[in-house]
Amino acid sequence: MAPTDLSRLQLPRACREALAKQRSERIDSHTIPVATAWWNTELAAARLPGAPMASSDVTQLSRGDLFADAAKLDADSDEELLRFLWRVLAWGSGMKLRLNRKRMRAVADSPSSAVATLRKALKAAREDPARAYEALRPRDRNALAYLGPAFSTKVLYFAGRGALDHPCAILDSQVAATLRDTCKWDSLGENEWPTSTYVRYCALLDRWAHEESSRFGRRIGIDEIERWLFRP
Numbered sequence: 323m324a325p326t327d328l329s330r331l332q333l334p335r336a337c338r339e340a341l342a343k344q345r346s347e348r349i350d351s352h353t354i355p356v357a358t359a360w361w362n363t364e365l366a367a368a369r370l371p372g373a374p375m376a377s378s379d380v381t382q383l384s385r386g387d388l389f390a391d392a393a394k395l396d397a398d399s400d401e402e403l404l405r406f407l408w409r410v411l412a413w414g415s416g417m418k419l420r421l422n423r424k425r426m427r428a429v430a431d432s433p434s435s436a437v438a439t440l441r442k443a444l445k446a447a448r449e450d451p452a453r454a455y456e457a458l459r460p461r462d463r464n465a466l467a468y469l470g471p472a473f474s475t476k477v478l479y480f481a482g483r484g485a486l487d488h489p490c491a492i493l494d495s496q497v498a499a500t501l502r503d504t505c506k507w508d509s510l511g512e513n514e515w516p517t518s519t520y521v522r523y524c525a526l527l528d529r530w531a532h533e534e535s536s537r538f539g540r541r542i543g544i545d546e547i548e549r550w551l552f553r554p
Contacts, residue, residue, distance in 0.1 A: 333533070334504055342538070353385075359378065361376070368427070371404045403444075406480075425469060425473075428466050448482060488544075500552070
C-alpha cells in the first residue's frame with residue numbers, strides 16, 4: 323500500500339472540541355491505577371536498581387507525576403534512570419502486568435547496556451524523534467527485549483517533562499486505531515512501526531497542534547491530540 327498523504331488529513335471535530343478543556347485536566351491529571359506492591363516485590367526479588375517503584379501507599383500514577391520524575395531525574399544515576407523506567411512501565415501497564423517480568427529480566431541480563439540505551443534515548447528525545455526512536459528500536463528491533471513501540475514511545479514522551487514543545491509522542495495500538503479508522507491514515511499498520519512512520523506521526527501531530535494553537539490562541543501540545551487519539 324502506498325503511504326498515505328498526511329498533508330491531506332484533517333483533525334476530527336471531536337478532537338478540536340476536546341482541546342477546549344484545560345490541559346491540566348486532560349494531561350497532567352490523566353491517572354492510571356498501578357500495582358505498586360507487585361512492582362516492588364518483583365524488583366526486590368530480581369535485585370534490580372530503582373526499587374521501590376513507589377512507596378507502598380501509592381495506588382496510582384498520573385502523567386503529571388511522571389513529568390515531575392523526569393524534571394528531577396539525574397541522568398548520570400543508573401538507579402534513577404531505572405526507577406524512571408519502572409514508573410513509566412507501571413503507568414503504561416496499569417493492572418495488566420503480563421510482560422513486565424520479562425522486561426525486568428531483560429534489564430537484569432545486562433543492566434549497564436540497558437542504562438546506556440535509556441540514557442541515549444532520553445537525551446535524544448528532547449531534540450530528535452528519529453534519533454530517539456532509533457535508540458530504543460534500532461533497525462526496527464527492540465533494543466531492550468519486550469520494550470516495543472507502545473512502551474518505548476512512552477519513555478520518549480515522558481522524557482519531555484510535559485513541555486509543550488516536546489517533539490515525541492506516545493504511539494500505541496489504540497492511538498493507531500483512531501488514526502486509521504477515524505483520521506483515515508490508511509497505510510499506518512497496526513504495530514511494529516519503523517522509524518520513518520514514527521517521525522511522520524510526530525510531524526502530523528505537530529502540524530495539527532500548530533493549527534489548533536492558532537485557533538485557540540494558546541500553545542497546544544502534541545500530547546493533547548495524542549490523548550484524544552488514545553480514547554476519542
